[in-house]
Amino acid sequence: MPSKEFNYTLTDILGQVISMDVQNGLKNRGMTRADADERRKAVEELTGAELTAVSVYPFEPEDAKSNIENMIGVIQIPLGYAGPVLMKGDYATGPFLIPLATTEGALVASISRGMSVLTAAGGVRAKVYSDAMTRAPVFRVKGIDHTTEVITWIASHTVEIDEEVSKTTSHGKLMEIETFPNGRSLHLRFSYHTGDAMGMNMATIATEAVCRLIEKETGAELVSVSGNMCTDKKPAAINSIRGRGKTVVAEATIPKDIVEQKLHTDVKSIVETNTRKNLIGSAMAGSLGFNAHAANMIAAIYLATGQDPAQVVEGSSTMTVCEEVDGDLYISVRMPSVEVGTVGGGTKLPSQSEALNIIGCKGAGNALKLSELVAATVLAGELSTLGAQAAGHLGKAHKELGR
Numbered sequence: 331m332p333s334k335e336f337n338y339t340l341t342d343i344l345g346q347v348i349s350m351d352v353q354n355g356l357k358n359r360g361m362t363r364a365d366a367d368e369r370r371k372a373v374e375e376l377t378g379a380e381l382t383a384v385s386v387y388p389f390e391p392e393d394a395k396s397n398i399e400n401m402i403g404v405i406q407i408p409l410g411y412a413g414p415v416l417m418k419g420d421y422a423t424g425p426f427l428i429p430l431a432t433t434e435g436a437l438v439a440s441i442s443r444g445m446s447v448l449t450a451a452g453g454v455r456a457k458v459y460s461d462a463m464t465r466a467p468v469f470r471v472k473g474i475d476h477t478t479e480v481i482t483w484i485a486s487h488t489v490e491i492d493e494e495v496s497k498t499t500s501h502g503k504l505m506e507i508e509t510f511p512n513g514r515s516l517h518l519r520f521s522y523h524t525g526d527a528m529g530m531n532m533a534t535i536a537t538e539a540v541c542r543l544i545e546k547e548t549g550a551e552l553v554s555v556s557g558n559m560c561t562d563k564k565p566a567a568i569n570s571i572r573g574r575g576k577t578v579v580a581e582a583t584i585p586k587d588i589v590e591q592k593l594h595t596d597v598k599s600i601v602e603t604n605t606r607k608n609l610i611g612s613a614m615a616g617s618l619g620f621n622a623h624a625a626n627m628i629a630a631i632y633l634a635t636g637q638d639p640a641q642v643v644e645g646s647s648t649m650t651v652c653e654e655v656d657g658d659l660y661i662s663v664r665m666p667s668v669e670v671g672t673v674g675g676g677t678k679l680p681s682q683s684e685a686l687n688i689i690g691c692k693g694a695g696n697a698l699k700l701s702e703l704v705a706a707t708v709l710a711g712e713l714s715t716l717g718a719q720a721a722g723h724l725g726k727a728h729k730e731l732g733r
Contacts, residue, residue, distance in 0.1 A: 361395045370402040389680045397676055407431040407633055409685065410438040415445035415706055416453030419580075421699035422689075425449070428707050429685035430630035437626055437711075440718070444710030447592045447717075448582050454709060456580040456702035460573050462505055462521040463529035463669070465537040468557025469516045469550040477511045480548045484509070484518070487547070494543050498536045501525040510559060516550060517557045519568075526697040528575070528638065528671030530562065563640045565618045570647045575669030576698065580705035581662035584713070589659050593717030597659045603720040604652035604661075621663070622719075624648035627711040631704055634685040636676030641669040645704075650712045661716075663709045670704060672696040 370381050384403030391401050410432075414425040428445075430438050448454050471477045484491070484507055495504045503523045510517040520540070522533045534555060541552045556562065561569055589597050612620040619625075625646040632639050644667035653660045672691050676682050686692035691700040717723075 361391045361401060363391055366391045366401045366403065369400060373402055394679060397679065407433060409634060409681075411688070412438050412441040412707070412710065413445045414449060415710060416449040417456065417702065417706060418453045419456035419699070419702035419706075420458065421696075422456065422702040422706070426689050426703060426706075428631060428703060429634040429688045430627075430707075431633035431685075432626075432630040434626065437630060440714040441627060441630075441707060441711045443592075444712070444714035444717075445706075447584060447588060447713060448706075448710055450588050450592065451582055451584045454580050454582050454706040456578060456705050458576050458578050458698050458701055460577040461523060461575070461698070462573065463524045463533045464519055464521050464560045464574050465530075465533040465555065466517055466519040466557050466559035466561070467537055467541050467555045468553050468559075469518070469541075469544070470553050471514055471516050471550050473514060474511065476548075476550070477516050480516055480544065480550045481509045481511070483548050484544065490543065491540050494539045495522075495536045498539050499532050501527065502529065502532045502536055504536065504540075515553075515557075517559045519559050524671075526672045526694045527674045528641075528669055528697075530638070530669075531674075561644075563643050565643060565647060567618060569644050569667045570618050571666070574644055574667040575641075576665075576667075576701040578665045578668050578701050578705040579662060580665075580702070580709045581660070582709065582713075583655065584659040584661065586657050586659070589717070593714075593721065594723070595717055595721040597654050597657065599720040600659055600661075600716050601652045601654050603716055604650060607719070608650050608716075619646045620649040621646070621708075622650065622712050622715045624650070624663070624665070624708045624712065627708045628704065631707055632670070634682070635670075635689075635691070635700070636679055636682030636686070637670050638675065641667075644669060648708060650716075652716065661709065661713055663705060663712060665705050665708065668701045668704050670697060670700050672700055 370385060374381050381403060384405065387404040394401060410430050411427045412430055413427040415428065416425050417423055471480060492504060495502065501524065504520060505523055506521045508519040520533065520537045522529060522536065524532050538555045541555060544550055545552055559568060586597055608620050608622060625642050628645040629639060629642045632642060645665060647667055649664045651662045671677060672686060673694055677686060683692055689703055
């Protein structure tokens with residue numbers, strides 16, 4: 331823990347910079363380049379660190395005022411591309427180069443290999459099965475009779491509830507409220523259609539407005555607008571089963587000869603590797619993710635395109651399935667929680683906007699398309715890694731490319 335003396339030194343060095351940031355709080359002031367330079371200089375003086383690289387960036391801090399506070403610079407992550415991958419989705423069709431931001435050597439090469447195999451086999455089929463962002467408040471109630479009264483009131487006052495939602499957003503639409511009673515706690519799980527925004531803030535603001543109405547009309551007391559049944563940025567069975575954000579399935583059938591020529595193994599070996607590793611191994615570990623390394627691909631495309639990187643957690647609850655069908659390899663991934671947007675958040679920052687433009691996903695009308703591309707990227711990475719492990723080549727690839 332910092333000493334008291336260190337805290338005094340901190341105050342002395344930062345002086346008016348600290349005062350300015352504390353006073354402004356989250357008002358997004360103090361976001362000029364000069365402000366960022368002043369903060370960075372103060373941090374250098376305090377810590378002795380030389381902050382040269384982080385000071386170089388191609389946009390004005392004002393452009394990031396809704397993304398960060400106390401800005402002193404940027405962290406740059408290498409950006410590459412994988413592909414092309416041929417898509418046959420409902421929204422993403424044709425060949426795509428996929429932007430990926432990562433510091434893990436061999437990852438982009440592995441994904442590209444998987445995409446080469448998928449494209450040679452005729453492409454990736456993808457479909458979005460549900461689209462709903464959730465927020466799950468928890469109320470304190472008097473007991474089970476009061477719980478029943480609250481649930482009954484909610485079910486019979488959908489018009490008033492929808493009106494409260496419409497006061498907070500013109501884009502979001504409440505789809506469902508699920509009820510989960512437990513003694514003197516009542517958990518509600520709100521599901522919203524949020525258009526092309528990822529929608530977490532939208533769902534939170536709308537849910538809070540409805541909760542105040544429920545408090546007023548029923549006497550139930552809101553404890554927290556998030557009671558953790560949402561479930562946001564944590565692994566959870568409810569998201570694996572019910573979904574959060576977009577639930578997407580991507581699939582491909584790889585002819586036997588392509589498996590042997592491009593992956594240097596055979597169909598039976600890949601199927602067995604997936605079964606014993608991703609299915610049995612994950613079950614024995616109690617994992618909610620039945621996959622090889624889905625989080626790798628999700629993190630790389632999320633960082634590149636301005637998504638919330640913490641939501642890689644939910645995305646990692648992916649299940650990879652491999653079957654031998656008429657001698658060929660059928661492979662699919664089910665992703666119950668692809669939480670992406672193409673408007674708002676980090677998508678408006680210059681570098682992330684350019685990455686979205688590479689795949690034609692910048693702006694309104696593209697969130698479902700982006701979710702299909704995320705699933706296809708995960709499918710490619712899973713296929714390549716399973717092929718490498720079945721052939722015994724994983725360590726060799728990392729030795730050659732990952733150092």
